[in-house]
Amino acid sequence: MFSYDSKINDFMIDALDIQVTKVERSKIHDVDFNNLPFGKYFTDHMLEADYANGEWERAEIKPFQPMLLEPSLAVLHYGQAIFEVIKAYRSSNGNAYIFRPYDNFKRFNISADRMQMPAVPEEIFIEGMRRLIEVDQSWIPKKEDYSLYIRPLMFATDTAIGVKPSETYKFLILLSPTGPYYAAPMRIYVEEKYTRAAPGGVGFAKNAGNYGGSLKAATDAKERGYDQVLWTDAFEHKWLQEVGTMNVFFIFGNKAVTPSLEEGTILEGVTRDSAITVLKEMGLTVEERKINIDEVIEGYKNGSLTELFGTGTAATISPIKELRYKDFEMHFDTAKWKISPTLKKNLTDIREGRKEDKYGWLVKV
Ligand code: COI
Numbered sequence: 001m002f003s004y005d006s007k008i009n010d011f012m013i014d015a016l017d018i019q020v021t022k023v024e025r026s027k028i029h030d031v032d033f034n035n036l037p038f039g040k041y042f043t044d045h046m047l048e049a050d051y052a053n054g055e056w057e058r059a060e061i062k063p064f065q066p067m068l069l070e071p072s073l074a075v076l077h078y079g080q081a082i083f084e085v086i087k088a089y090r091s092s093n094g095n096a097y098i099f100r101p102y103d104n105f106k107r108f109n110i111s112a113d114r115m116q117m118p119a120v121p122e123e124i125f126i127e128g129m130r131r132l133i134e135v136d137q138s139w140i141p142k143k144e145d146y147s148l149y150i151r152p153l154m155f156a157t158d159t160a161i162g163v164k165p166s167e168t169y170k171f172l173i174l175l176s177p178t179g180p181y182y183a184a185p186m187r188i189y190v191e192e193k194y195t196r197a198a199p200g201g202v203g204f205a206k207n208a209g210n211y212g213g214s215l216k217a218a219t220d221a222k223e224r225g226y227d228q229v230l231w232t233d234a235f236e237h238k239w240l241q242e243v244g245t246m247n248v249f250f251i252f253g254n255k256a257v258t259p260s261l262e263e264g265t266i267l268e269g270v271t272r273d274s275a276i277t278v279l280k281e282m283g284l285t286v287e288e289r290k291i292n293i294d295e296v297i298e299g300y301k302n303g304s305l306t307e308l309f310g311t312g313t314a315a316t317i318s319p320i321k322e323l324r325y326k327d328f329e330m331h332f333d334t335a336k337w338k339i340s341p342t343l344k345k346n347l348t349d350i351r352e353g354r355k356e357d358k359y360g361w362l363v364k365v
Contacts, residue, residue: 319340
């Protein structure tokens, strides 16, 4: 994982030549900050930058607005589109902080490389994001578990439909004040029909198609009364990968196990990495390795599997109260859990400034 120490985080790139056009009237008063469904509302402004002739043109902050697109736009046909997920918080000291944006910046450009798209420079991604949040900082929610969700994205903008990497791209950053993603513990079933990712594929990249491709399985899960699926490998449908759009952790007493990244089928989650660090600090042993459903079932039967949860930017730490494999149901009393609630609290306390930011995870707006 990419990491910066807090001294580096204090350093701000000041060379970004960026034009800022502000809205005439803010729409902030039209939004009920006590009721913020995930991803429904967007702030007054957005950042936009275009890539052409082998370079990024000047980035611009402008009023959030619709875009006029050609029907022949390359992304609409062949899906060269990637995105990131980051959050900003209002700290107890009154300042606004972005959580680990350099890690998302690094991952964004790894996704770009896999999808044959150009890298976005740090001054546009990080400094552009910081400047945009500065402009819209009154939109950062103050309530616990609420945050300003940051959505950088890039897509192909050539207006020709030959199958080849586009020569032009658009990069945008949108901001959305948001509440919790999953309000309650999840019911999950182990997916054996559909596959999210296979070795050599794009499972490690945050490309739009991975999410589009997951919707059929998610819809089937909902029809069967579950919130999401636990993805398994493409060959045996036994080796566990991710839960819905999140990384997954299993707690066996004082040991945490999470699927390893080597095969390239799993997203290298920033919350996953933060959870590993904080779990170790809490005294747990953390194993990043292959784990299959038989080990989970055995742990359930002999009582050694005590907790299981998803980790992601949107949902942070999301407990799983029921897991179903074929006809076998595993039920968990999440109210009795100790480790995942402590992990969630520790992470929230770091993000919101109540606990020391030892690892330099917070970048001041
Ligand atoms: C995340 O939280 O990491 C996600 O990717 C979820 C988002 C696609 C809603």
